[in-house]
Amino acid sequence: MASSPLLQLFFGVGPLLLAILDSARGSNTTTPLVIWHGMGDSCCNPLSMGAIKKMVEEEVPGVYVLSLKIGETIIQDTENSFFMNVNAQVAFVCDQLAKDPKLKGGYNAMGFSQGGQFLRAVAQRCPSPPMKILISIGGSTKECMVSLAVQERARPSVTGSASISTLRPTPISCRIILVQAQYWHDPLNEELYRTHSLFLADINQERGVNASYKKNLQSLNKFVMVKFLQDHIVDPVDTEWFGFLKPGQAKETETLQESALYTEDRLGLAEMDKAGKLVFLASDGDHLQFTKEWFNAKLLPYLR
Ligand SMILES: *[C@@H]1O[C@H](CO)[C@@H](O)[C@H](O)[C@H]1NC(C)=O
Numbered sequence: 022m023a024s025s026p027l028l029q030l031f032f033g034v035g036p037l038l039l040a041i042l043d044s045a046r047g048s049n050t051t052t053p054l055v056i057w058h059g060m061g062d063s064c065c066n067p068l069s070m071g072a073i074k075k076m077v078e079e080e081v082p083g084v085y086v087l088s089l090k091i092g093e094t095i096i097q098d099t100e101n102s103f104f105m106n107v108n109a110q111v112a113f114v115c116d117q118l119a120k121d122p123k124l125k126g127g128y129n130a131m132g133f134s135q136g137g138q139f140l141r142a143v144a145q146r147c148p149s150p151p152m153k154i155l156i157s158i159g160g161s162t163k164e165c166m167v168s169l170a171v172q173e174r175a176r177p178s179v180t181g182s183a184s185i186s187t188l189r190p191t192p193i194s195c196r197i198i199l200v201q202a203q204y205w206h207d208p209l210n211e212e213l214y215r216t217h218s219l220f221l222a223d224i225n226q227e228r229g230v231n232a233s234y235k236k237n238l239q240s241l242n243k244f245v246m247v248k249f250l251q252d253h254i255v256d257p258v259d260t261e262w263f264g265f266l267k268p269g270q271a272k273e274t275e276t277l278q279e280s281a282l283y284t285e286d287r288l289g290l291a292e293m294d295k296a297g298k299l300v301f302l303a304s305d306g307d308h309l310q311f312t313k314e315w316f317n318a319k320l321l322p323y324l325r
């Protein structure tokens with residue numbers, strides 16, 4: 022039986038209609054979000070990254086959220102956050118992002134604690150696909166990450182409507198690390214310290230200036246840094262806003278704007294600051310502890 026003209030019309034025009042609808046949908050999709058967890062955490066813990074992912078998906082309908090898993094399994098992912106060479110972790114992630122068709126048009130990135138630091142390396146080293154907005158939550162920018170690397174179990178604790186548990190991390194001071202680094206004897210920690218500080222010196226342009234690092238970082242639309250006002254894990258807490266100890270001593274701190282990194286603008290942060298691309302946010306609370314209300318009010322606007 023021959024199909025009716027009406028059906029023929031439908032089959033003729035249908036695909037076109039669908040294509041138009043699809044492209045309309047495509048032009049109205051939200052920017053994907055890539056999340057990198059902290060030390061001792063994993064991609065998919067329902068109490069931490071899983072909860073964050075769900076929260077964002079609820080608030081930003083249709084958003085694609087990729088919570089990074091470094092390795093094949095969740096156990097590997099957690100172990101790698103302690104022990105895997107950081108450069109290799111960054112390369113692993115760059116590869117994963119480049120292969121993901123959903124990220125082709127670019128993505129926003131949100132890193133927790135060391136995850137924020139590592140995502141900045143991704144922004145600086147891997148411009149494709151392009152990162153649009155980088156949000157570093159409680160991420161230290163300097164050597165005190167070494168202490169985190171050894172001591173921290175960095176899981177966010179969201180209070181309020183979503184209650185998220187947290188392990189009690191051991192506080193350890195960057196000032197102490199700085200003074201005692203030469204007496205650092207535990208072989209595992211020493212290894213971690215060395216690779217971590219080489220990594221940081223590289224991405225902070227302390228071993229020479231890589232022009233592409235600067236150019237790539239500057240192509241961000243925004244670089245949002247969240248500092249926790251009662252953070253007892255990261256000391257000095259100023260490093261969450263790219264500040265640090267003044268050179269040559271372990272007492273006084275300086276802000277990013279006072280630092281040589283800024284005045285010499287090795288990383289392009291001064292230019293970004295002047296262009297209004299740097300956002301400094303503070304949250305009341307200890308390391309990675311914030312309320313859902315705070316998250317929604319302060320961070321969600323960057324993800325819509
Ligand atoms: C996408 O579509 C929704 C619903 O029609 C609309 O409210 C929203 O503003 C659109 N977003 C963009 C980015 O165009």
Ligand SMILES: *[C@@H]1O[C@H](CO)[C@@H](O)[C@H](O)[C@H]1NC(C)=O
Nearest residue numbers: 145146147230231232233234
């Ligand atoms: C700059 O960094 C990129 C990305 O990591 C690297 O491929 C390149 O070799 C570096 N250039 C210099 C001069 O170190």
